[in-house]
Amino acid sequence: MKIYFAPLEGVTDEIYRRVHFECFGGPDKYFIPFISPTQHFTFSSREQKAMSPEENKGIPVVPQVLTKNPEHFCEMAARLKEFGYTEVNLNAGCPSGTVTAKGKGSGMLRDKCALRAFLDEVFLHCPLPVSVKTRIGFESADEWNELISIYKDYPFSDIILHMRTREEFYKGRPHIELVENAMDAFSCPVVYNGDVFYQEDAEDVSTRFPALSGLMLGRGLVANPAFARVLKGGKPATKEELKRFHDRLYRRYLEAWPKNAVIGHMCEIMVYMSCMYVNPHKLLKTLRKTKELAAYEDAAERIFTETPLRDDPGFDLMVLKK
Ligand SMILES: Cc1cc2nc3c(=O)[nH]c(=O)nc-3n(C[C@H](O)[C@H](O)[C@H](O)COP(=O)(O)O)c2cc1C
CATH class of the missing domain: 1.10.1200 (Non-ribosomal Peptide Synthetase Peptidyl Carrier Protein; Chain A)
Structure with missing residues (x-):
């Protein structure tokens, strides 16, 4: 079972990722919090540092891109490829109102035709393997089967599932039972994310869905920086x-x-x-x-x-x- 460190904007920046990697390690991949390309490809200093090859040297990181524009996504991926990255992750999960109002993040899930058109373009032109981190709907979990029928048509390197809708933000329990539908439909690796805070949470999810290829940990791994190491059979933090x-x-x-x-x-x-x-x-x-x-x-x-x-x-x- 692979373990990924979730992107947490404002927490898991390049300094945090490096010190975590040096002191604990454990995650197979560290996801970089989203970078949002603009028309002229100018970046904030946070974004420049976040994607800098120097800052990430020697650490298995995956940059994440937040955009609804397939050309921007592919252009960004081309730059990231030049920097030496080998995968690019699409953010289809961010619930923030300022992001979704522009149709980005989980806002991409609202218009299913536009999502398919975006993915068609991306998978035609993107120079890097693409993974996605998605929620299961915008307003309702009833949207999940339609989203599955879209995602299953593309060769994602990983599909990372946050089993909540945008409406739910981070409230309530994730709809873990709906992972089943995804496992039946997807042929690419599926990674579970959401509320895995204790070792027994991780065991529950992986026992329930043994075909999962991994778990992505966020807040639980910031709370317990040895969590990934422990799940891989290592010792707890002293x-x-x-x-x-x-x-x-x-x-x-x-x-x-x-x-x-x-x-x-x-x-x-x-x-x-x-x-x-x-x-x-x-x-x-x-x-x-x-x-x-x-x-x-x-x-x-x-x-x-x-x-x-x-x-x-x-x-x-x-x-x-x-
Ligand atoms: C402070 C904060 C910042 C986040 N930033 C991002 C981000 O940049 N990109 C992203 O895909 N998800 C982001 N997320 C969502 C997390 O990656 C993760 O999906 C969420 O925390 C649920 O996982 P957990 O229950 O293991 O924490 C953020 C969450 C929090 C709490």
């Missing part, structure tokens, strides 16, 4: 490893970013990673109030040294609401 991971991340961000941005960003990552610890809430609260580097370092140190690790680490959605 306290020392988590501290080393944190310290290296923190140092690399400080080298690249302004100090205030680093504190905010590290707090965001620590909220996820707090799921590794028994009752970290008080210390986490202190950490999130810090404004100065010294105070941040002190509060982080206390989490790493004073809080015991949980026996059954896994992402808990409630931490994002606290």
